[in-house]
Amino acid sequence: MTSGNTHRNWKRKVQCFGAALLTVSMLAGCGASQTANQAESESTEENLVLMEETLPQTAPDETVMALSPDGPLLPSVAGVDAEYSEPIPDYLRIGEKHPIVLKLQQRLMDLGFMDNDEPTDYYGEVTQSAVKIYQRQNQLAQDGIIGPDTLEAILSPDAKYYAAQKGDEGTDITRIQSRLYELGYLASDSQVTGSFGDATEEAVMKMQSVNGLDQDGKVGRKTMNLLYSEDVKANMLAYGEKSDLVLAAQKRLKELGYMTTEPDGSYGNDTIIAVKQFQSRNDQIVDGYLGPATRVALNSSDAVPNGLSLGDSGDNIQRVQNLLSQLGYLKSANVTGYYGEVTEDAVKLFQRTNGLSADGTVGVMTMAKLTGGDAKKAPAQPKTNTSKNNSKNNSKNNSGSGNKGSSGGSSVPNTGGASGGASALLAVASSKLGCPYVWGSKGPNSFDCSGFVYWCLNQVGVRQSYMTSSGWRNAGRYTRISSFSNLRAGDIIVVSGHVGIVAGGGTVIDASSGNGKVVHRSLSSWWANNFICGWRIF
Structure with a gap:
């Protein structure tokens, strides 16, 4: 490798990871040598010119530092070697494993491009997908590879939170459109295309108008949070309406065993209760609204009839x-x-x-x-x-209906072993280790964190409706565990933006976005620091 190539490669790493500390004295030395040795060979002079072109021109006390959420990432070249025991690749791509990936995952989670989870050092498909969406939003090449430009953009203190708008395409747009369809803002499932066009923009603006948000037609932080909030107002049949459509839905709910009163065409509390019960049994978002997706499921020949039994509540x-x-x-x-x-x-x-x-x-x-x-x-x-x-x-x-959580410290819990129902739950959870993490998936061969808990509980006879990780904060039906140190095997653990199943020996089984699959891992300090509550089911 020539000396010119060595300088260029070194400079590239400096620009990527904010590690260069270049002073004007280096350049001054080059200039002095060039003045004092006019008689040196032409090749030596060319080498000096090349060095001057390669190294950045800085003032005597200037430093070249990359940006991060909290300021410069690393203060010097020596800092790079000190922080990471192995060289940082020039380009990070799928399959790479390096400590810098952990920092990048956390940043992508903070910005809303990845679901919250304990970050890892593995660059898998979920990370790649998040990077592609970030690149799309920041007008970078959508290759899912973190090179100098992408790295600098992600770590910049000016990095923008996730936002989708007209013209965007991707799996995240498909998810947004699916939710808009469920809420009645998109009229047909044929409009769930993965491409953010006029119809999607109009649906977003209508949703923002109904819910009191600024009508910019973009899905930013507030709009995204509201989309999956229990407080979101839908554009569909809801409480207080009276129509033949409501009557037809009530008759079908009665036929399937969900209505406990006579259908009258009026959307009252009894209808809301029946709709929620139907949604929980038929893999729908449990919101009590008769939206397009719920009506399709209700009128399907595959609709699951009601079957209330031991352990249910509501x-x-x-x-x-x-x-x-x-x-x-x-x-x-x-x-x-x-x-x-x-x-x-x-x-x-x-x-x-x-x-x-x-x-x-x-x-x-x-x-x-x-x-x-x-x-x-x-x-x-x-x-x-x-x-x-x-x-x-x-x-x-009344067993199982009280909140008996106790307060205490946040040391790693001695979760012990599991028996009975808890043992069965962990056996089911363990059988899915390695299954891929897919946002919004509820099994049986791919999951997101809440979909994994939902599927596992139902496999062992616990009739639990689907809830997002935020919904698990107030499950209410089970015994609440308020202290991290009091968790035991078989409990459901709820942390900020994530949920998992506590296993024996201070471990947890969960569908991890950071790992890109279902994993069995330690209840590390990350879980303790983000702990909200636990739920004891068995």
């Missing part, structure tokens, strides 16, 4: 319990909204009394009989059974 459970109570199968004190063993026993007795299969599950036929007006009342119960049932209610029917 308003629909409370309505069923009220019906059972009115017919004498359940004491009013047992109307808790939680489907415990007392409720299961009451359902079995109702089924036997009314000539149904006594499986303890409220399916379509049981729901139809409960709400049909011709159900038989409960036979007279011996007094001894009443006290027994009350005792069972106190100990079992």
Whole structure:
């Protein structure tokens, strides 16, 4: 390698990682040598000219430093060697593994280009996809490779948060359009194309108008956060509306066992409860709105009918319990909204009394009989059974519905081993190790973090509706764990922007965007520092 090439390569790394400290004395030395040695060979003079062209012209006290979120990344060439034990590649691309990748992932997460997660040193497909979107937004070549220009742009303190606008194309646009369609702002699923055109811009502006945001037609931080918020206002059939369309939906919900009242065409609380229950059973976003995607699923021949059973909770459970109570199968004190063993026993007795299969599950036929007006009342119960049932209610029917979290420190928890339901959950979770991370995916062969938890719980019989990581902050149905150190195997751990399943030995199994797949890893300080709460299910 020639001396000129050596200088050029060194300069490129300096520009990439902010490590050069070049003083004017170097140049002065070159100039003095050139003046004092006029008689030197022509080749030597050419070499000096080449050096002057290669090295940047700086004032005596100037330094050349790359930018980062907190200022210069590294103060000197020596700093590069000191921070990283192995040379930093000139170009970072898929498959690379280097400590600098961890810093870049964290920056991309902070800017909204990657889902929040514990960053890693691996440059996988998820990182590559985030880099491509960043390059698109910053008018850089969309090759998914981090070279000098891309690196400087990402680490700049002036780097802009994620934003999508007209003319953009990509998988992120597909996700935005899918959500706009679910909320009723895009009229047809044929408009979910991955290309941000006029129809998408109009849909974004309409969504912004309905929700009180500035109508710029761009999906920036506020618009993106609102899209997946429980507070977002949809452009579709909702509470207070009255129409034949609502009536038709109610009749279908009744047919599938979700409606507990007579259809009347008015979108009231009972309809919201039924729609949410349907959405949770049919892989829809649980928002209580009859949007296009929910209506398609509702009218599909593949629609999953209702089936309330042990462990379920919610308003629909409370309505069923009220019906059972009115017919004498359940004491009013047992109307808790939680489907415990007392409720299961009451359902079995109702089924036997009314000539149904006594499986303890409220399916379509049981729901139809409960709400049909011709159900038989409960036979007279011996007094001894009443006290027994009350005792069972106190100990079992309300289990799982309280918040018993404790406060404490944030040391790595001694999560121990798992048994029973927790052991089954971890076995299911472990069976998916290595499956790819895909944003918005709910399994069975690819997942995002919340989709992974959702799928695993349902595989072991816990009928949990799909919730985003933010939704898991207020799950409410399970026992809340408020201290990181009190977590144990089988718990669901919720951190800022992420969720996973606690495993034994102070570890966690989760769908990791940083690793690009489902992994089993340590509950490191990152989890402790970002900890919000845990939920004990078993």
